Amino acid sequence: MLTAEAAALAVKVGKGIVKLSRRLDLILAEKEVVEEPLAIPVPNVKLGPTQPQMRKALRQLLKDTENESPDPLGEDRKKILETVEENPQNPLLFAFLKKYLPEQALGRVLSLEGDFITALREQHPEIAADADLRVTAFYVKAGRDFRNKDYSWRIALTVVDVLAEFGGENMALFTRDERVQKIVGAILQRFGEADLQKTDSTRELLRTALASSLNAVFEVREAYNPENQWIKALLDALATARDALPEEEREDFLVGLFHGKGYPPLVSAVLEVAAGRLDEDDAVNFKDVAADLLQETAVMIKANPTFEDFFEDHWGDLLRAGLRSVEAHGPGLLRRESPLLKKVLISVAGELATEPDHKLLSTDALVGMVEAAVGAVAANPELVKEKVDEKWLAELMGSVAETLARKGIRNTFTRQGLENLLRDTLATFARHPELIVEEPGLARELLGDVLESLSRVESFVAEDLATAAVGGALSALADNPSLVKFRYPELVVLFAGKIGSLVKEKKLTRVQGSEVLAVVTSVVGESPEVFLQIERDLANWAVDAVIEVSHGNESGLLAGATLARVLRNVLSALAQSGKAALKSHPTEDLTGHLMSLLNAGLARTEKELGNLIHLPILPVILGDLVVSWARGEIAVVDPEDDNFRRLFSQLAMRAYGRET
Amino acid sequence: MRNFRGFVFCLLAVSLVSAMAGCTTKQEVARVVAETNAALVSPYLEEPGKAGMTIAWKEPIERIDRLIAQYPDEKKLVNHLRLRQAMLLTVYEQGNLAEERWKAVDGNELTTERDKSLHACWPHLVWWYKRAGIADPLDFQEMEKAEEALGGLDEILAPLAPGSDTKKYLGTIRAQIALKKANDSDVSSSEKKARVQEFLVDSLRSYVSVFQDKDVEWIRENRIQRSGELLSISDFRYRVWLGEMIKAYRETASALEMEPPWEPQWIQNLNMNP
Numbered sequence: 001m002l003t004a005e006a007a008a009l010a011v012k013v014g015k016g017i018v019k020l021s022r023r024l025d026l027i028l029a030e031k032e033v034v035e036e037p038l039a040i041p042v043p044n045v046k047l048g049p050t051q052p053q054m055r056k057a058l059r060q061l062l063k064d065t066e067n068e069s070p071d072p073l074g075e076d077r078k079k080i081l082e083t084v085e086e087n088p089q090n091p092l093l094f095a096f097l098k099k100y101l102p103e104q105a106l107g108r109v110l111s112l113e114g115d116f117i118t119a120l121r122e123q124h125p126e127i128a129a130d131a132d133l134r135v136t137a138f139y140v141k142a143g144r145d146f147r148n149k150d151y152s153w154r155i156a157l158t159v160v161d162v163l164a165e166f167g168g169e170n171m172a173l174f175t176r177d178e179r180v181q182k183i184v185g186a187i188l189q190r191f192g193e194a195d196l197q198k199t200d201s202t203r204e205l206l207r208t209a210l211a212s213s214l215n216a217v218f219e220v221r222e223a224y225n226p227e228n229q230w231i232k233a234l235l236d237a238l239a240t241a242r243d244a245l246p247e248e249e250r251e252d253f254l255v256g257l258f259h260g261k262g263y264p265p266l267v268s269a270v271l272e273v274a275a276g277r278l279d280e281d282d283a284v285n286f287k288d289v290a291a292d293l294l295q296e297t298a299v300m301i302k303a304n305p306t307f308e309d310f311f312e313d314h315w316g317d318l319l320r321a322g323l324r325s326v327e328a329h330g331p332g333l334l335r336r337e338s339p340l341l342k343k344v345l346i347s348v349a350g351e352l353a354t355e356p357d358h359k360l361l362s363t364d365a366l367v368g369m370v371e372a373a374v375g376a377v378a379a380n381p382e383l384v385k386e387k388v389d390e391k392w393l394a395e396l397m398g399s400v401a402e403t404l405a406r407k408g409i410r411n412t413f414t415r416q417g418l419e420n421l422l423r424d425t426l427a428t429f430a431r432h433p434e435l436i437v438e439e440p441g442l443a444r445e446l447l448g449d450v451l452e453s454l455s456r457v458e459s460f461v462a463e464d465l466a467t468a469a470v471g472g473a474l475s476a477l478a479d480n481p482s483l484v485k486f487r488y489p490e491l492v493v494l495f496a497g498k499i500g501s502l503v504k505e506k507k508l509t510r511v512q513g514s515e516v517l518a519v520v521t522s523v524v525g526e527s528p529e530v531f532l533q534i535e536r537d538l539a540n541w542a543v544d545a546v547i548e549v550s551h552g553n554e555s556g557l558l559a560g561a562t563l564a565r566v567l568r569n570v571l572s573a574l575a576q577s578g579k580a581a582l583k584s585h586p587t588e589d590l591t592g593h594l595m596s597l598l599n600a601g602l603a604r605t606e607k608e609l610g611n612l613i614h615l616p617i618l619p620v621i622l623g624d625l626v627v628s629w630a631r632g633e634i635a636v637v638d639p640e641d642d643n644f645r646r647l648f649s650q651l652a653m654r655a656y657g658r659e660t
Numbered sequence: 661m662r663n664f665r666g667f668v669f670c671l672l673a674v675s676l677v678s679a680m681a682g683c684t685t686k687q688e689v690a691r692v693v694a695e696t697n698a699a700l701v702s703p704y705l706e707e708p709g710k711a712g713m714t715i716a717w718k719e720p721i722e723r724i725d726r727l728i729a730q731y732p733d734e735k736k737l738v739n740h741l742r743l744r745q746a747m748l749l750t751v752y753e754q755g756n757l758a759e760e761r762w763k764a765v766d767g768n769e770l771t772t773e774r775d776k777s778l779h780a781c782w783p784h785l786v787w788w789y790k791r792a793g794i795a796d797p798l799d800f801q802e803m804e805k806a807e808e809a810l811g812g813l814d815e816i817l818a819p820l821a822p823g824s825d826t827k828k829y830l831g832t833i834r835a836q837i838a839l840k841k842a843n844d845s846d847v848s849s850s851e852k853k854a855r856v857q858e859f860l861v862d863s864l865r866s867y868v869s870v871f872q873d874k875d876v877e878w879i880r881e882n883r884i885q886r887s888g889e890l891l892s893i894s895d896f897r898y899r900v901w902l903g904e905m906i907k908a909y910r911e912t913a914s915a916l917e918m919e920p921p922w923e924p925q926w927i928q929n930l931n932m933n934p
Contacts (some may be wrong), residue, residue, distance in 0.1 A: 026734055028686040032693055033740040034772055039697035040829060041704045041751060042901070043788065045836050047843045047908070048795035050915040090797040090844055107795045110839065110908045112832065113704040116900045120893075127893060131705070137893040138701045140825040143773030 037139035041113045048107035054093040057104050058084050073100065113138075229280045233287035234266070234319075240287075241294030253298065266316035282326070285334035289342040290319055296346045300353045307353040317363050318345050321370035328371070328430070329378040340384055344374050347388035348397070355394075357401040364419055368426025369400050376433035376440075383437070392440050399444035400426070406448060408455035417463040421447060421470050428474040434481045446473055446489040453497030461503055461510045468514040469496040469521060476525025483525055486532035495520050495543070507551055508563075515564035516543065523568060527575035535587070538578055542570050545594035549602065557602050557618065569623025570594075573630065581630030594626070596637050601625045603639035604648045613652045620655040621648070688727055689737070695720040696744045700751050717752045721745050739769040743779060750782070753790045762786065774826045780816050781830065784809035788837055797844035806841045810834060814866075823872045828898050831870030835905055838863035843912045857913070857920045864909045865923045871902055879903050880926050906930065 049057065058080055065072050073080060076096065083092050098105040120137070121128040128134060242250050294315065301308045322341050326333050333341040348370055352358045361369070373396060376383065383389045400422065403409065409418070425447050429436045436442055450469050454462040473492040477483055495517060503513040524531040524539050531539045546567045550558035558566055574581060585593050601622050605613065613621065628634055628647060638644055699720050724745050728738050742765045749758035762782040770776045778785070787805055791798075798806060813834040820827040842860045847853040868876065878899050891899075906927060913920050922928045 025685045026731070026737065029689040030734065030737040030740070032686055032689045033737060033744070034775075036690075036693045037697070037825075038744060038747060038774065039700045040747060041701055042829070042832050042836065043751075043792035045792045045840055046795035047840060047912065048797055050843055050912070051845070051847055052917045053915055090846060091799055094797050105795065108908075108911070110836065110904070112836075112901045112904055115904045116897045117704065119900045120896065124893075124896070133893065134705055135697055135701055137897050138697075138704070139894060140774055140829050142775070143824050143826050144821065145771050146773070146776070147771050 034145070035142050037136075037141050039135055039138035040140050041138055044112075044114065045110040046107055047110060048094060049097065049104060051090055051093065053104075054090070054097050055084050057101055058093065058096055061100055076100075229283040230286065233283040234290060237287045237290035237294065240291040241298065244295050245298060266320045279331075282331045282334055285331070285336060286323070286326075288336065289322065289334060289339065289345065292342055293318065293345045293349065297349045297353075300350060304353045307358070310352065310358055311349070314361075314363065314366055317366050318348065318370060321367040322374065324367070325371050325374035325378070325430075329375065333374065333378060338381075340377050340381065341374060343384050343387050344370070344377050347390070347393050348373060350387075351390075351393055351397050355397060355401055357405040360401060360404040362419055362422075364423045365400060365404070365426065368423055368430065369397060372396070372426050372429035372433065372436060375430045376437050379433040380437045395440035396436060396443070399441040399448065403444055403448035403451065406452060406455075409448070409451045412455040412457070412459050412462050413451060413466070414459065414463065417466070418451075421451070421466060425470060425474060428478055432478050432481055435477055435484060439484050442484065442489065446470065446477075446492065449489070449493040450496045453493050454500045457500040457504050461513070462500065464510055464514045465496060465500055465503065465517055468517040469499075472518045472521030473525070476521055480525060480528070483528055483532070486528045488525060488528065488532060491524060491532065491536065491539070492521055494540070498540075498543070502547065507547065512560070512563055515561065516547075516567060519564050519568045519571065523571040523575060527578075530575050530578040534579060535582055537587075538574055538582070538590075539571060541591040542574055542594060543567065544591045545598060546570055548591070549595050549598045552599075553602055555602075555606055557605060557615070562615070562618065565619040566598075566622055569619040570598075570626050573623045573626035577627050577630040580632070581626075584630065584632040593629075593637075597625060597629050597634070598622060600637050600639045600644060601648065604645065607639075608648070608652065612649060613656075617652065617655050621651050624651040624655065685727075685731070689741070692720055692723050692727060692741070693744070695723065696748055700748055717748050717754070720748060735766065735769045736771060739766050740771075740775060743770065743775050746782065747778060747785075750786050750789050753793075755786055755790050758786050759783075773820060773824065777816050777820065777826050777830060781809075781812055784812055784837075785833070788833060792836060792840070798841060803841065803844075806837050809837050810841075813837075817870065822870075825894065827870050828901075831867055832901055832905070835863060835867035838867075839905075839908060839912060843915070845916075847916055847918075853916070853918065856916065857918045860909060860913055860916075860918070861920045861923055864906065864927065867905060868902070868924065868927070871898070875899050875902060876926075879906070880930065882931065 062073070062077065062080060062084070065077075071077060076099075080096050083089065083096065094105065116137070117128065117134075120134075127137075242253055245253055297311055297315070301311060322333075322345050326341060332338065352361075373388070373393065376396075377388060383392055403422070404418065413421075422443075425443055429442070439445070447470055450473075451462075451466055454466050454469075457465065469492055473489065477488070499508065499513045499517050499520075502508045503510055508516065520539060520543060546558070546563065550563050550566075581590075605618055605621070609615065625634075625648070628651070629637070634644065634647065636644060639648075699717050724741050728741055731737055742761055746758055746761035746765060749761055752758075762779070765779055765782075767776065767779045770779055788809060791802065813830055817827060817830055817834065820830075838859070842856055842863065845852070845856045845859075847856050875895070875898060879902050910922075
């Protein structure tokens with residue numbers, strides 16, 4: 001016995017099949033009329049006599065009848081004569097011809113179809129005898145269909161469409177959970193209403209499918225009541241922003257946002273935040289921030305339509321960066337009474353919309369920049385009034401975008417290399433917002449100019465050197481933000497360019513170049529008074545001296561990594577007693593004096609190696625030698641001078657004492 | 661187990677009914693398509709001496725009207741069906757009725773190269789199918805109409821796929837109109853004669869260009885006389901057209917007392933005698 005339930009199911013399935021077969025029937029009917037050939041014959045053409053033929057025939061007629069009595073042409077003779085000789089108008093000629101020589105007025109017939117049938121009967125009598133085959137001879141095929149998809153595609157979509165409708169109407173057959181029924185039912189119903197079979201392209205289908213599912217989910221979001229309040233906040237924000245738009249723009253708005261690349265990472269960030277130290281009240285505040293950002297940006301996009309694609313890709317990144325900032329600086333940023341985060345995000349979006357190079361900003365760069373901006377604003381709320389200080393923000397963002405936009409830089413550095421450097425730079429700014437509060441253009445001054453100075457060096461060399469220079473400088477700036485005031489970045493740029501040239505000229509290896517830059521940025525950053533205030537050329541002279549001596553040293557004592565170690569010790573010695581050196585030695589040829597000293601030290605080293613010293617201690621001894629020289633303790637710089645020899649031995653002993 | 665059998669039985673019964681109910685539209689459309697095609701070519705397929713073979717055009721037209729009335733919302737189906745109606749009436753020289761049907765077609769709902777092209781030139785087709793069978797020379801106004809049709813067809817032909825049926829069909833219509841225009845032209849002065857000669861040469865060259873190399877080779881080698889050659893029936897038809905059209909152009913030139921320098925050169929040297 002068939003149960004009532006089974007019978008009901010059978011009837012429902014049957015109904016589904018009826019619906020499907022009806023739709024398929026219509027599609028196949030359309031296919032028939034669209035794709036089937038159309039038999040079209042060309043008409044027979046009657047070609048009457050030409051003008052010369054008519055004139056000739058009528059002249060002959062005039063001649064043949066001129067002696068007949070009574071005259072068969074009567075009063076027409078004169079008119080015919082005039083027409084033939086004077087002003088031959090074809091219709092008039094034809095009228096006389098038809099009247100007096102009707103058989104000649106018949107002309108010829110061009111019967112292409114008749115000729116074809118005749119030829120067919122002669123050459124292919126078997127086809128000519130078959131009535132159905134003869135019809136096919138007249139077929140004009142439909143040719144190309146300008147829609148993107150053929151009928152197999154439309155049939156497949158119809159099946160999906162009907163299944164969606166069936167599923168939407170009969171959700172109770174699949175699940176007893178009412179919440180799930182509501183959600184899946186809403187999605188399927190939307191799919192069913194969307195008339196998928198009428199979409200002509202994959203893109204359109206995806207868009208329709210996405211719009212159906214997203215909008216359906218939003219409509220029934222109370223049914224699934226997500227336990228994670230942050231996810232709920234995000235969905236509520238999207239729904240609020242969507243509902244603020246005119247009805248005809250809503251579906252596209254959501255689809256655009258969800259097409260963007262930034263949405264999945266945003267959800268991960270939201271989930272991470274939920275597991276962190278923020279609570280449910282913060283989630284509500286976050287909802288307001290997100291909704292306001294989306295609504296404000298919808299207005300900006302109307303004013304700047306070119307910004308739409310970028311925003312669709314990056315709205316998730318903006319909010320994610322905002323969340324990370326909240327984690328770093330506390331939920332106070334979200335609060336309604338002091339909506340700093342909202343103001344920063346909306347201001348950033350506004351700047352991006354008008355920044356011509358915004359498309360160059362990657363996800364990492366954007367996130368880093370927002371974090372840096374939020375960090376600076378959190379540290380200095382006076383930057384924010386109605387919105388974030390426009391000049392300041394424009395300078396900050398412009399400095400990043402401009403760095404990325406410089407042609408020389410883009411030609412030299414790989415995208416990944418550039419991204420890494422930018423990410424590290426912005427991360428430093430985010431950790432030390434004081435760096436950019438006063439100098440919002442620091443990204444350009446440091447990163448942009450360093451990269452520019454290296455843009456003539458081979459790509460893979462330039463990246464290593466840039467990493468060393470920028471990394472060293474950022475480290476120094478992080479340790480001592482006041483370096484910015486001493487134009488430290490300028491010096492770093494100068495050294496980057498100089499070392500880049502030396503590497504290009506093969507005076508330094510790539511590794512040596514990187515090591516030298518790391519040493520210079522670090523030691524100079526540690527002693528700004530000497531190297532940035534007292535004498536900005538001092539480090540430069542020292543670097544010249546060490547590198548020149550290394551280059552001229554035939555025994556290779558300063559080869560490889562020893563060079564950078566020696567430079568570090570020499571620079572440290574000058575940091576320690578540079579002021580004294582500048583007092584006791586003329587600055588005009590300080591490089592020359594230093595070279596003499598270092599050469600003398602190396603000459604002694606060659607003699608004492610294996611007796612008194614071994615090579616690893618050399619940098620320490622040379623550093624100490626520079627300190628003694630700076631203080632005026634070396635009267636004669638000569639490796640064979642007794643005092644010099646004695647001093648060298650003492651310094652060696654002291655170095656070993658320090659080492660042990 | 662019994663329940664399951666009962667369920668399957670019910671399902672099969674419902675499916676059977678639905679399958680029987682389904683596909684009726686498709687069958688109806690297939691029927692009107694076949695009827696329309698048969699009606700379109702009927703006058704050209706009459707056996708000599710057998711009268712009364714012409715299928716009336718009215719019946720397929722009415723059947724299509726009924727079908728359209730059933731599915732007014734199926735835009736593509738409706739408009740492609742209307743186009744078939746309009747073409748049938750055009751071929752049967754039913755000027756006013758044809759014009760009415762053509763105007764009812766929404767060109768945006770047409771999707772194929774053939775149907776879009778036919779729709780784009782329907783006023784020229786309606787005029788030409790009615791005018792072609794009249795031997796009287798074209799008067800001044802008709803000459804202007806012919807000129808418009810030639811320009812319009814040129815625009816439609818340009819983007820069509822080389823060698824497509826639509827290109828060959830519309831190219832042939834164009835060549836017919838041009839031939840009639842040249843045939844009926846005033847050549848009473850040497851200047852006028854030179855212009856008409858140039859027009860004839862250009863028109864034939866333009867017609868030849870809608871064909872593919874293999875079609876041209878076939879004509880050049882006069883292969884119409886060789887029986888047993890493997891060739892599709894429509895290719896055979898188009899090649900016969902090409903050969904006959906060249907012959908007609910040469911005859912018209914002769915009737916206009918001209919010896920044009922035909923282009924391409926092979927037309928000049930073509931021997932079309934058996």
